[in-house]
Ligand SMILES: CC(=O)N[C@H]1[C@@H](OP(=O)(O)OP(=O)(O)OC[C@H]2O[C@@H](n3ccc(=O)[nH]c3=O)[C@H](O)[C@@H]2O)O[C@H](CO)[C@@H](O)[C@@H]1O
C-alpha cells in the first residue's frame with residue numbers, strides 16, 4: 413500500500429492550476445450514455461474514481477480513452493445495462509449509471525454502490541425518484557433491478573436535497589415523455605454543470621442552482637464536446653493548506669463564487685484572501701483565529717467535503733471553535749488521527765469542539781476516507797517533524813497526484829510505494 417511521507421513546517425508558496433471537478437465529471441460521464449455516439453469531455457481529472465467510471469462504461473460496451481485531461485467516449489457500442497457487482501462496489505458514483513441506463517435501455521441491473529465509509533448513504537431517494545417516473549424496482553439482496561418500458565414526467569419532491577438523487581432523476585427524466593419537476597432539489601454547482609452539459613446535448617432543463625428543476629422530456633440527445641468546471645473542493649483544500657502552513661498561494665482556474673462559504677470562514681479566521689476573476693490569492697502570515705461555529709449543510713452553505721480540512725486550520729487557531737457536521741453521520745473519523753498529532757478536539761454527537769494548539773507534531777496516521785486523508789496531509793504539512801499518511805488510495809480517489817500538486821508549492825512530500833516482491 414502506498415504512503416505519503418511529509419516533512420512538515422514549510423509554508424506553501426507559489427501558484428497552482430486547479431484540476432477539473434470529480435463530482436461534476438462523474439455524472440457527466442454517466443450521462444454520455446444518453447446520446448449514442450462520441451462525446452468529448454475536457455478537463456477530466458486523472459483519478460481512481462474516474463478510472464472506475466471509465467472501466468464500468470467499457471464493461472457496458474462503450475469505447476473510452478482518457479488522454480491528458482480529455483475523455484473521448486463512444487457510447488454507440490454499449491450493449492448491456494447490467495453493471496458488474498465488483499465495479500459497483502468500488503465507488504459511490506457508480507449509482508449515477510442507474511438513471512441513464514434505465515432511460516436508454518428501458519431496464520438496468522445494478523448493485524448497492526460502494527464508496528467512503530462516512531455514513532449509511534442510502535439510495536432510497538434515487539429509487540423513489542425513478543419510481544415516480546414510472547420505473548418498477550425490484551431489490552433482491554444487494555441487487556437492484558429497474559424496469560420501465562417508457563418513462564413519464566412527474567412532480568418529484570425530495571425529502572432531502574440529495575445531490576446524487578437530483579442528478580440521477582435529471583438524467584432519467586431527460587428522455588421521459590412530458591415535464592418533470594424536482595422540488596427541494598440540491599443546488600450544488602455540479603448540478604448546474606450537469607444541466608449545462610445535458611442542454612448542450614439537446615435537453616431542455618431549467619432551474620439547476622435553485623431548489624426547483626424543470627425538465628421537458630425530449631426524443632433524443634446528440635453527443636457533444638464539453639468542459640467540466642474546476643474542482644471547488646480541491647481548490648478549497650489548497651486554500652486551507654496555504655493558510656494552515658502560513659503560506660502564500662495563488663490558485664488559477666477557480667470559480668470563487670463556488671467557494672464563497674469557505675472564503676467567509678477563512679476570512680473570519682483571519683486568513684487574507686483576494687479574488688480577481690478566476691484567480692484566488694490566499695495568505696496567512698500569523699496564527700489563525702478560532703471561528704466560533706461552522707456548520708456543514710447543503711450548498712450554498714459550508715460543504716461537508718471541506719469540513720475535515722478546515723478542522724486542521726481550527727486545530728491550530730487561537731481559541732475554541734465548534735465544527736458541526738450535519739450531512740454524514742460518520743464523517744468525524746479524522747478527529748482520532750488529528751489527536752495523535754497533538755490536536756485538542758472533543759466530539760459530542762456530530763459536533764467537534766476544537767481547542768486550538770500552537771502546533772501539531774508529525775505522526776503515522778491513516779486516511780479513513782477521501783477528505784479525511786486530505787486533512788491529514790494538510791496537518792502533516794503544518795506539523796513539526798515527519799508525518800506518514802497511510803491508506804492513501806482514498807486520497808487518490810479525488811486528488812490528481814496530491815504529492816506533485818503540493819510539491820510544486822514547495823511542500824516536502826513524497827509517495828512511498830513498497831517495492832513489488834519477485
Ligand atoms: C460524487 C458526488 O457528487 N459526491 C458528493 C455528493 O454525494 P451524494 O450524492 O452521495 O450525497 P447526497 O447529497 O445524496 O447525500 C446527503 C445525505 O443524504 C442522505 N441520502 C442521500 C440519498 C438518498 O437516497 N437517501 C439519503 O438518505 C445521505 O445518506 C447523506 O446523509 O454530495 C455530497 C454532499 O454534498 C458530497 O459530500 C459528495 O462529495
Ligand SMILES: C=C(OP(=O)(O)O)C(=O)O
Nearest residue numbers: 504505527528717782783
Ligand atoms: C464523499 C465524496 O465523494 P463520494 O460521494 O464519491 O464518496 C467526496 O468527494 O468527498
